[in-house]
Amino acid sequence: METSILEDQEVFEQLKGMSDWLNKKPCYDGYLIRLLDLIGSTMVGVKPAELLNIPINEGGTKNLALEELRVYFLRDKNIKFREIKKQKGRVQVLFYHSTSLDNALCSKASLRFLRGLGYPEQYSVEGYVDFLVTRLNRKDFPHEIGLFLGYPFKDVLGYIGHPSLKLVKINGWKIYGNDKLSNKRYESFSQARKKVRELISPMVN
Template sequence: MEENSILEEKQVFKQLEGILNLLDRKPYYNNYLIRLLDLIGATILGVKPAELLNIPVNEGETKNSPWEECRAFLGLEKSIEFREIKTKNERIQVLFYHCASLDKTLRSKANLKFLRQIGYPEPYSLEVYVDFLVKRLNQGDFPHEVGIFLGYPLKDVLGFIGHPSLRLVKTQGWKIYGNEKLSVNKYQSFIQARTKVKGFIDSLHSQGIYSHLH
């Protein structure tokens, strides 16, 4: 299992290197994309199943939206999908997700039971559940179950929506309820994965493999 994980990580880094090497052709968008890769680093590695971001669609005096260019680059990362949700005040809300990781998270017996209880379809499929979440994100009230998609423990989602037996104990990345050990370990794994991706990008820069970044 560990060997497979190492192989998958090497493959991800190879794909990332390919994306970064293409940046020389679009120097105006380098910092924008590098910042985005940093923010979704844990999802790129599949440690965090998804990330929900509000991304500026206009930056500086560039004629075309940097986000349009980033969409093309991110299309080269085979394990990552993204869904554009809504645009407001020159920012677009985007859900990025690692297909295998999110599928595993949603298939968890407890998570699946909870999602079905609040109206998600009985026959499960990753695409159907992502569609359902996107539809709810486009509606008025913010769907609290998005925390499950983002990799938060179910107990923290239940605590946030007011489960009487769960007490708020701390905030670290998100509001943590009940026993904090699971939540803290999960949060630390997200940070470590994001740091690993950032370190990989920085190492390529220090080696001069791509020239226009930072």
């Protein structure tokens, strides 16, 4: 995930597909464009997941931008979202890219850590997303979500208080220990989002 991902053919095809889809729409919902900006790096498979709180239309009806995305996501089995809970006029939504998320979670260290928190012994992306959603619906926030969001394992461990890892800076998230991998990861997310922003920027006005 850290090496020239924006030159990857799959990423290029995803960007092209987004462009074709948007250009066929007769008009653009302003919030849809905003959502595409926020989740752009996940939609092209660079960032495995994104967690957002999205306003619900008055009267509790579905957000139209979410419905537009639901239709778009049918084009690609990798891109999905799960509505988690509604509160105070907003719905919490987890957007994720299945292949990218699988790559983020399937290391031995990550799986050992997650299983220690009660995640299923039998690993599958959807099974682990199901378990995360269950935990997101509880009172205590599941800080292991950092792994799902693509943060380096060391930063997740540091955040939950591993004594050997010291906070060195904040750059997108709290970074602990050697910052080389974290910086590279953050830069890949930023570059992907920039590519999507360049794609949708002519449609903002």
